Amino acid sequence: MTTFAAPMVLSVAILRPGGDGGHGVAAGVAEGRWLGRNRGAPRSTPGDDGAVADLMWNDVSELFVPDGSLLDAYVFDTTIAEWQAFVDLVRLQGWWFEYLEENHPRSLPDHVEVVLERRPEMGILLQVRPVPEVLVNVHFFTVEEIEVDFSPEELQGQERLDVVCGFLGAVGRRLGKPMVLTPENGPRHPLIGYDVAADRVVRIAS
Template identity: 45%
Template sequence: MRRVGEPGQHGGVADLLWDDVKCFFDPDLMGSLPDVRVLDASVEDWQAILDLVVEKGWKCQYSEGETVLPVPRAEAVLSRPADAECPDLRVWPTADVLAIFRFHAADEVDFDVDLRELQGQERLDVFCDFLREIGRRLGKPVLMDPEGDDGHPVIGFDVEANRVVLLADPQVR
């Protein structure tokens, strides 16, 4: 069992330990699709994420409804008519972990992950790495709330700490 502060498989340090946070990754407790958000975002932040996906070489797929299209500029996506179908960007930081970004509004980066894909330390490390990459690029917190329970984050990237931290007490759940 690795402890916080010991090197992880990627040579880095584990931000969170599975045994400490597994309750927050229980689909029965949290909902299978928790909400992950960056508040006080901008069109530039959305574009920074699109650029990050390309730079990291993460597999991705942009679609509007059933139509798969090339990834546009963030400004083009976010200036669509209000009644247009909400586009999404599927990003795979690894082959078996998927994040789905939804372009609801320019001022909030919003994406879902499937907790059923995030079981165990290795997948948790992938998820933390993903949150950390986004948070560092934007210089903003990245928060994960239980599905449908915005405003009560349980974990998130902390800009000051420069790592993913617990934001709620696992014993309370």
């Protein structure tokens, strides 16, 4: 078992996230951006290049049972430079994204410092879709921690597990740090996470 230290083409998406930060899906053309896949981008979903999936659904399915709560993912002990690298990755990967201030779509600033400076004054959210069916809410709570959340309902089955593993792996590789998936508000209780040394997502929960 691997142990992690806790703190411790445009606008072609067919799904639209809820403006309130929820994980609802509606038909219609999405606002925000869905950029064409950058062929030079890092691997985003296990299996895209013929690789074997990091985790098998039958081995971790009990960690994803919907119970009305979200699943959070964290990178701990981050810096402004790592936040910038994370936001740049969202653009590089070609994922759909929409940046919201007080639930109103705005252009995502080039420099993440601007976002973090505005955060104490207003509600800010970056919504990302690695694939149309999976929404990742990115919160800018603090410089020292990257926190995002997923809905377990959207992560059922091997294909969706590959998506979340691909997201954790892409972020972890870019930052050179673990990124762990946990129960909602449970950063000290990781379920799975990107292992830097192994360069793959592994199960952590016993």
